[in-house]
Amino acid sequence: MLQTLLADLNTQLKTLKAKVSEYTEIDFSLRSPVVSDNSIEMGLKGVFYNTQQRVEPPSSPPAFSLASQNTNMFYIAVSAFTINSAFLLLHKTNVFNIRITDDMVPSVSPIRLSTTTFGAFIPQISETHPDLKLELKVETVKEPIIKLEQDHVILQLLSTVTAVQSDNTTNTLFVLNLESVASVQVSVEEGDLAFNLTLEKIKGSMNDKPFKVENINFLTVIMHNIVFPIIKAHLAKGLQPPGLLGSYIGKVHIVNPQVKVLNDYVLIGTDIEFEENTSS
Structure with missing residues (x-):
């Protein structure tokens, strides 16, 4: 038996x-x-x-x-x-392909989904399209890659961000092709894994023209406080960890x-x- x-x-x-x-x-x-x-x-x-x-x-x-x-x-x-x-x-x-709209951003956030916000780190955007509300379509070009080293987590991400005018979604304002490298700190908070991400490097092109990102610290704040919570909520809808x-x-x-x-x-x-x- x-x-x-x-x-x-x-x-x-x-x-x-x-x-x-x-x-x-x-x-x-x-x-x-x-x-x-x-x-x-x-x-x-x-x-x-x-x-x-x-x-x-x-x-x-x-x-x-x-x-x-x-x-x-x-x-x-x-x-x-x-x-x-x-x-x-x-x-x-x-x-990983999601659409982000301004109503998904917490109402208390002073940072809104607009060309003014993007203009803080890519000045050409606010210069070309001043003070417009945006919707973003985010897509991964290839799968993200995680590298684990002693006390160090590196995330590599290739993505495309297509921005359209929120009240005219057929009007594409700009397309960003981004290559990002971020460091990730892993911890446990109240029994759950928590991740704190810091952008280390980002480069890319806007409408196929290379650009230089300014104020990367501000971009990190946007990614950490707005973009990643939205992505996390999006993934949680369809994923049920065993x-x-x-x-x-x-x-x-x-x-x-x-x-x-x-x-x-x-x-x-x-x-x-x-x-x-x-x-x-």
Whole structure:
């Protein structure tokens, strides 16, 4: 009986996957368990796939091993490969393509979606199109890339921003082709991962003519306080991150979580408390 149960559990662990959106699922099936006297280390696949057409990523995941850890009860390491496989799929399914309107900006914000705002870091915009309200269509040209180094996260993004006049959406005012590099600080706030992004470099063209970005600090404020909250809300509508433990054991409470960024992976360590699942 016990052998049958263990065999069944082993089969389930080798085929674990979870749907996170209409067209996206993550395969986190068990690959390489290692059992020692005081720990169990489980290697999970961690690759995102299109539910309509399962295609393997263009490259294989690099091997990495965890340094010995014994401060917390539970650790999970997420590789750059896993994050980038998600970015690739979200790009291909156009999830990153969104339309941003001024009514999506918090009403208390002094920064509005207008040519005046954009003119603060690209003067040609306000000079050519003074004091006009905008709608923006944001598209990724290719998938974003995350690079993880010791205590350092780098995000590379190629995007196109098409601006139209808000009361005349057939009137395209300008098109920005942007190449951005940002550093990202990762932390845990109230049990959730939090990200603080700082633009390090941005260059591009407007209507196919190169331009120089002025006042990059102001642009960082706009991205952090306006653009990224809108993108986060947009992504949250269609994405439902899977519960790795809760659906099997009951409610899981994390205690004193810590985040470390290491070479090629992010390590999250935490103590955990289980609440018995009393549902039948």
